[in-house]
Amino acid sequence: MTVTTDFVKITPKASEEVIRLVKAENNPEIGLRLAVKGGGCSGLSYDLQFTPKDEGDTIIQHEGFNVFMDAKSMIYLKGMALDFQDGLQGKGFVFVNPNATSTCGCGESFSIT
Numbered sequence: 001m002t003v004t005t006d007f008v009k010i011t012p013k014a015s016e017e018v019i020r021l022v023k024a025e026n027n028p029e030i031g032l033r034l035a036v037k038g039g040g041c042s043g044l045s046y047d048l049q050f051t052p053k054d055e056g057d058t059i060i061q062h063e064g065f066n067v068f069m070d071a072k073s074m075i076y077l078k079g080m081a082l083d084f085q086d087g088l089q090g091k092g093f094v095f096v097n098p099n100a101t102s103t104c105g106c107g108e109s110f111s112i113t
Helices: 012-025 071-077
Strands: 030-038 044-052 058-062 065-069 081-087 090-096 109-111
Touching: 012 030, 012 044, 012 065, 012 081, 030 071, 065 071
Parallel strands: 030 065
Antiparallel strands: 030 044, 044 109, 058 065, 081 090
């Protein structure tokens, strides 16, 4: 199944970084995998990887790359925004999830009630 880019928003800065990393893999099958897994100090944690599509994945076509998500993760990530920051506080992807009711201090895990 393919859905629109409105499902998950990816900022221009995050898109630039994803395109750079996907190109570095030198494999046209590789895309950005966004997932949610159990764990972390708030109960659920974000998982971001560069992988090929798995059977059953939903594909979100983004300009310059594909985003892959499994059905379970889509429930938690709908409406989320992915940003990339590279300032004095560190460098990395940042998840902004309007569905999260609480997050941990590092921003890598969250809970939904």
